[in-house]
Amino acid sequence: MSIAILCSGGDAPGMNPAIKRFVDYAYLKGDKPYFIYDGLEGLIDAQIKPATHKDVSGIMHKGGSIIGTSRSKRFFQKSYREKAYENLKSRGIDSLLVLGGDGSFRAMDVFSKEFDISFIGIPTTIDNDIALNDYCLGVDTALNVIRDATDKIRDTASTFRRGFVIEIMGRECGYLCAASAVACGAELCIIPEVDTDLSLAERILLEQIKNGRKYVLCFVAEGTAKTDYMVEWIEKKLNLETRKSVLGYIQRGGNPTVYDRLMAFEYVVRALNSLYSGKNINSVITYRNGEFFYHNIGEIVSSSYEISHRITDMLNYIG
C-alpha cells in the first residue's frame, strides 16, 4: 500500500510538523510516502510526487504548508473526482491523509465511497470549529501570535487614553477570540456564541474609568461582524477615542508552537497506524479531554460544534 498526504482549505501552522512526521514515520514503517501539492486542485491536476527526507528537513519551524493547499470547486464534479482517482491509481496510491476542516472531510467522505480509496482526516484549522473535537492543529500557534500582537498594541494603547478594538479570525466560531481575550486580559469580548450584557459592561467600565482606568481593550470575533459597532460603542458610551486593529493574516502564520508540533506528531502517528492496519479508516481523528477518538464524517456533520464551556466560563470573569 501507498499513502499520500494533502492539505485542503485554509492553511494552519501545524501543517508542516504534520507533513514532516508523515514522511519520517512512513519511511520508518518501510512505506514510500507521496505528496499531493496544492490540495484537491493538485490531486485533480496530478501534482503528485514521492516525498523524501530531504523535502522535510528543516521545515518544523515554518508556518503554512510546504506542499500548498487550495479550495477546489472542481472536486464537487464527479468527472474531476474520477480524474483524481485515476491519478492515485496509476501511482499505486490507495490511502490519503488529509489535513483540513469539515468541508474537506465531507469531500473525502464522498470520494472514499465512490472509489477504492481510504482516508483519515486530521482537524487542521485555526478556527477550531470541528464538532466532537477539542483541538484543531494550528490553534495554539494562532493564539500565541495573537498574544504577541496584542502585547504590542497594549504598549501603544496604554500610552494614550484610548479604546482599542481588535478583530480576531475564526469564521463563525468564537473560540480563538474568547481564548485570546481571556489570555490577554481584555475588558470586553464579543463572540457569536455568547450574548454579552453591554449595559452591565458599560456600568462597570465607566466606574473603572472614574477610578483611573486609562484604556479599554475589546476583542471581537470576525463572525459577529461587530467590529465597527464596538468602536462606536466605546467612543459613545465610554467617551474614549478608539482605534481598531484587524489582525488579519498574521494569525495564520508563525513558527508552530511545541504544543502544535507534539499534537501533529500524535495525530499523524495514529492516522498512519489506522491506515496501515485498516482499522478506523475513512474517519476523522478527534481529541477530547486528553484522548484520541475516531468519528466518521456523518457523526461530525450531524453534531454541531459547541465552544468549550471552559473558555466561556472564563469570560464571566473578565472586564
Next chain:
Amino acid sequence: MSIAILCSGGDAPGMNPAIKRFVDYAYLKGDKPYFIYDGLEGLIDAQIKPATHKDVSGIMHKGGSIIGTSRSKRFFQKSYREKAYENLKSRGIDSLLVLGGDGSFRAMDVFSKEFDISFIGIPTTIDNDIALNDYCLGVDTALNVIRDATDKIRDTASTFRRGFVIEIMGRECGYLCAASAVACGAELCIIPEVDTDLSLAERILLEQIKNGRKYVLCFVAEGTAKTDYMVEWIEKKLNLETRKSVLGYIQRGGNPTVYDRLMAFEYVVRALNSLYSGKNINSVITYRNGEFFYHNIGEIVSSSYEISHRITDMLNYIG
C-alpha cells in the same frame, strides 16, 4: 475570611498570570486579597501587604514572579512557623494559595496541621515533576523558550558539519527534555526515565551520515549528568566535531504562553472556590486528561511521578 498568595521554590513563567487572576477574582468575590513577598522567608519576616489591582496591571506577559519566591530553611523549624502563623493571624489571614512544587506543599501540609490555616497548592514548576498530575504551570512556556533557542542553535549547527549537545533543565525529571527533543526534531534524547540504546543509535546515525546527514542534535536532561559524556560519544562514535550548549536560566523566563495563562486562570479560580467554600481545602489541585482533581499531599508524596507515556512513546520514533 482573607486569603494570601505566595510563591515558593523555583520560579516559573505561569506565576504572574496566576497572581493577576488571584487578585482579580478575589476582588470580584468581595474579598480583600494579600500578597506574601519572597515566599516562606517573607511569611516568616512579615513581608505581607494588601494586594491591589494596580499591583497586577500589565504583569500578564512577564516571566518570573512580581512577589518574589524563596527556598526557606528556617521554615523547617517550628519556632519560625509559629512566627509565620502570628504574622497571618494578626492580619486576619486564614487561607493561603501556594504556587510551588511538592517540597513547598509538604511544608504547607505540616503548617496547616499545626495551625488554623487552610491552603490550596497549585503545581508550578518547569520541571513538571508532580505525581498524579499532567501539567505544572510554566512548562508550556519553558518548552517554547527551548524551541526558540534550539531554532537558533540549529541555524549554526546546520552551517557546519557538527554535533550539538543541548542540556535541558528538569532536575530528576526528563519531561522537558523529551518533549523538546521530539518537538525540535532531535536525533538523540537522553533522559533519566528511559534507557537509550546507544549502539542502535550509532548504527542508524552512521548510516544517515554516510547518506548525507550533516549534523546531529542531541538533547540531554540535566538529571542524567551525561552532557559531557554525550559530547565525547558523538565525537568518538560519529566522528563529528561537537559543541555543547547548556541552556540554563533562560528556560525559567519568558512571556507566559496562552496555554500557561489559561491554565493559571483555571487553577486559580478552582483554588479560590475551594477556599471560599471550604471544600477540598488543604490539598493540591492536579490536572489529568483534561480534568481537575484535588489530592491531599499524602497521596501525592506516596505516589511516584511517572513521565507520560505519550511523550516517551514519541521518543521511539525520533532519530
Next chain:
Amino acid sequence: MSIAILCSGGDAPGMNPAIKRFVDYAYLKGDKPYFIYDGLEGLIDAQIKPATHKDVSGIMHKGGSIIGTSRSKRFFQKSYREKAYENLKSRGIDSLLVLGGDGSFRAMDVFSKEFDISFIGIPTTIDNDIALNDYCLGVDTALNVIRDATDKIRDTASTFRRGFVIEIMGRECGYLCAASAVACGAELCIIPEVDTDLSLAERILLEQIKNGRKYVLCFVAEGTAKTDYMVEWIEKKLNLETRKSVLGYIQRGGNPTVYDRLMAFEYVVRALNSLYSGKNINSVITYRNGEFFYHNIGEIVSSSYEISHRITDMLNYIG
C-alpha cells in the same frame, strides 16, 4: 537647575529606554529629574512628579511610554502656555527634554521664546520624517516588528497562489515602507517619494509568474492611499487572488531593539549635557552619517525631509 522630560505626539518604542537614561543620568549628575505625564496636556494640567529610580526599573524592554503622551490643541492658546509655564516655575523646573516629532518641537520653540524655559528635542517617531536627520528613535524597532509580521504573512502567502498587499505606517513618509520592502524581499513597493513604473513591474512579474513564481508581495505606504488600488491592480494585471493586510498599531509597539536602546542612550546623554552646560539649548539633536548635530527648529522646518537615497537606491533592485 531642574529638568523635566515629556513625550509628545505619537508614541514610539524608543521612549522608555530614553526615559530610563534620562533618570539615571540626571541622578548621576546630582540633579533631581521630573516627569511630565501625558505630554503637553499634562504640562498644562500640572501632572508633574519627581522621577525616581524605581519608576524606571525594568522598563527598558517595554514599548510605548510609561509617562504617556498626547496631542494637545490647548497648547496652541497662549493662556494654556502661561498655565504650563506657571506649573514649571512653581516647581523650579527650567528645562525640558522633549521626545516627539517636528510639530512638538515647533510648539516648544514658541514656548521657549515666550518664557524662560530651555529645551532640547530628540527626534522620536516611527515615521522617520524629521528633516536634516537620518534616524528617529523607534524606527529600528518598528522595522523589525514589520519584518516579523511579514514573515508570518509570507507563511500563508506562499502556501496559496496569491497576491498580498501590506499597508505600512509612516504618514507622508515612505521610509518605513521602503526599508521593509527591501528587507522583506517584496516584489513591489509603493511610496510617496518614488514613481513606480507599474507597466515595467507588470511585464517582469508576469514573466516570473510564467516561470513558476507563486505569490507576489506588495508593500504600500499609507501616505500614498493606494492600498486598495494595488489589490485591484494585482488581481487584474497579474491575475492573482489578492489579500490585503493593514498592519496598523502593532507597528508602534514592541520591545525596543538594541539599536533603539543605544541610540536613546546617546541622544539623551547629549541632550542633558547641553542643558547642563547651556550650550546648544533650544534646539533639536539630529544624527547624520554617524554623527550628532544640533539644529534650531527654524533650520529643520525650513528644510524639507528627504528620504535617504541609500534606501531608494535599493528599491531599484527589488522585484
Next chain:
Amino acid sequence: MSIAILCSGGDAPGMNPAIKRFVDYAYLKGDKPYFIYDGLEGLIDAQIKPATHKDVSGIMHKGGSIIGTSRSKRFFQKSYREKAYENLKSRGIDSLLVLGGDGSFRAMDVFSKEFDISFIGIPTTIDNDIALNDYCLGVDTALNVIRDATDKIRDTASTFRRGFVIEIMGRECGYLCAASAVACGAELCIIPEVDTDLSLAERILLEQIKNGRKYVLCFVAEGTAKTDYMVEWIEKKLNLETRKSVLGYIQRGGNPTVYDRLMAFEYVVRALNSLYSGKNINSVITYRNGEFFYHNIGEIVSSSYEISHRITDMLNYIG
C-alpha cells in the same frame, strides 16, 4: 566573467541575506553566479554549483548560511590552493565574493596574488573585530538575540535576591559584551579593552543593595576569561547568591534583523559593482560613520582593531 560566493570562518546571521542579494543582483546584471559550498574546504574539494533563484527563495529570515562554511587548514598549503584555483578556472570563475573575518581575508589576499583571481571581502562575524570598520554583518542580530535571552534571565533574576553573570561571545573583542551590557541595563561589564574599577563598583553596588537593590546583572566578555571570577566576586563582595549563564551558540543564530538585511544588501551591491568594474578589487569593504570604503588587506592587518569610544563611553554611566 563569473563570480562565486563563499563563506569562511564562523557563521553569522547576515550571511543568508547577503547570499540572496548576491544571486538576485548577479542575475539582474546578466551574470551567472556560483555557490562554493562549505567554505575554503569546499573550494578545494570542488563543491561548486551554479546558483539559482530557487536556491535563495525564502532564506532571508534564516540564520546561519545555506551554503555552509568551514575553517580550512589545508588552504595554508600551496598544493591545495592550486587545486582550488583549478576548480575555479575549469568553471570559468575568475572572481570571489568572500563573507568572513580577517583570517579569511588574509588567505584570499595570498590566493589572489598567486593566481589570476579577484576577490572582495565583506566583514561578516558577530565578533565585530575588523580594524578600520564599524560594522560586521551579523552583529545587530547577535545583539538582539542576547537582549532577548537577557530579558528572560532578568525575569528569574528579579524574582530572587541574586547575582547573575552572563558570558558573551566575541573572542578578544568586547564590543558585543559592552553594547549588550549598556542596552540591557547591566550593573557590571567586564571586557578586554577596559579596566573596570571593581572597588568603586563594590562601593556603589553595596550602597544600592542597602537601599533596596535586589539583583545584580554582570556581563563578561569571553575574551577576559573572568566569568567564574566574577561569580565569586559577587558572592564574596556583594554577598549575593550568584548564578552564571554562558549564552553560547544561540548568539550565532536567529532571524537576521532588518539592519543586517539592509547592510547585507548594501555591502553586496558594492562588492559586485567593484568586481564588475574592476575597481577596488582585491580589497575588503568597510563601513565607517555611515560611509563605505575599500581597504587592501595590508591596511587592515597593520591597523589594530579599536572598540568604538561611543560604546566604551556609555560604559561609564552604567552601574
